[in-house]
Amino acid sequence: MIMAIKGIYKRFPPEDVFTGWAGEAMKAANRCSECGDCEARCPFGLPIRETIKANLEWWETLGSQ
Numbered sequence: 494m495i496m497a498i499k500g501i502y503k504r505f506p507p508e509d510v511f512t513g514w515a516g517e518a519m520k521a522a523n524r525c526s527e528c529g530d531c532e533a534r535c536p537f538g539l540p541i542r543e544t545i546k547a548n549l550e551w552w553e554t555l556g557s558q
């Protein structure tokens with residue numbers, strides 16, 4: 494969900510994205526320790542840590558406006 498939050502933002506109301514189910518998932522992104530385990534297991538080689546950080550920053554900035 495954190496990887497797809499920008500698409501979710503386009504399809505769901507802001508209350509879902511910033512305080513609802515998606516908002517709760519985004520808050521959990523703060524617990525990422527950047528261990529890299531998910532990237533080692535990702536079959537597509539996605540830059541998961543980088544995307545989590547970028548999407549979290551985007552979400553926090555947009556949500557504070």
Ligand code: SF4
Nearest residue numbers: 525526527528529531
């Ligand atoms: S880098 Fe991946 S596996 Fe490690 S804490 Fe963050 S999301 Fe979880």
